[in-house]
Amino acid sequence: MFTTLEYTLRMVQTTGESRDFKKTDLEARKNRLMQAIAATFEESLTETVAQRSSLKPRETPAPTATKKRGAAIRKKKAAKRK
Secondary structure (H helix, E strand, O other): OHHHHHHHHHHHHHHOOOOOOOHHHHHHHHHHHHHHHHHHHHHHHEEEEOOEEEEEEOOOOOOHHHHHHHHHHHHHHHHHHO
């Protein structure tokens, strides 16, 4: 979506605003998209307190698959050393 907006903004700047899209409209869409993505990131990365996001980062445990894979790699390296 960002690529499409950026490309269209550049084309409007180059060719003028005689088409359906005005530069200000495209910039407003881009800003709304960025705000929506920022809100989504904030919600996914912070704890929820009283049905609102806090600034405290959410504690997430390390994925089990990564731990298992790391243990397997260390085991293989240890076996090669012997």
